[in-house]
Amino acid sequence: MSKKVRVHAIISGRVQGVFFRMETKRAADNCEILGWVRNRIDGTVEAVFEGNEKNVNSILEWCKNGPRLADVKKVDIELEDCKGDYYDFEIR
Numbered sequence: 001m002s003k004k005v006r007v008h009a010i011i012s013g014r015v016q017g018v019f020f021r022m023e024t025k026r027a028a029d030n031c032e033i034l035g036w037v038r039n040r041i042d043g044t045v046e047a048v049f050e051g052n053e054k055n056v057n058s059i060l061e062w063c064k065n066g067p068r069l070a071d072v073k074k075v076d077i078e079l080e081d082c083k084g085d086y087y088d089f090e091i092r
Contacts, residue, residue: 002052006035006082011045011063013073020045021091023067024059031055034086050086 011020016039024037024047032055035048047063049056066072 002054004051004082004084005053005056006048006050006080007056007060008078008080009047009049009060009063010040010076011047011066011072011074012043012076014069014071015045015066016043018069019067020070024063025089025091027059027062028089031059033059033089036086036090036092038092048080048086050082050084 021037021039024045027033028035028037028049031051033049033051035050037045037047040046049059060075060077063075064072
């Protein structure tokens with residue numbers, strides 16, 4: 001059994017208006033990731049991913065490219081304590 005982890009990510013680049021949130025939800029659902037994703041006023045996308053370490057690493061790798069129309073410049077991540085307070089993955 002892989003250990004559970006939680007990561008707070010800020011994705012920068014051309015990440016709004018390119019279906020980034022919708023595709024992130026699809027990828028998170030496929031990876032059995034819990035948490036959320038949202039657009040920020042500064043043009044970045046913010047997300048919290050919680051799940052087993054292998055799956056969280058997989059979605060972070062996906063975020064480095066994002067959907068076809070995105071142009072990701074940077075993914076900043078911060079490890080957080082895994083709290084287990086999410087029941088699904090939602091777009092905020």
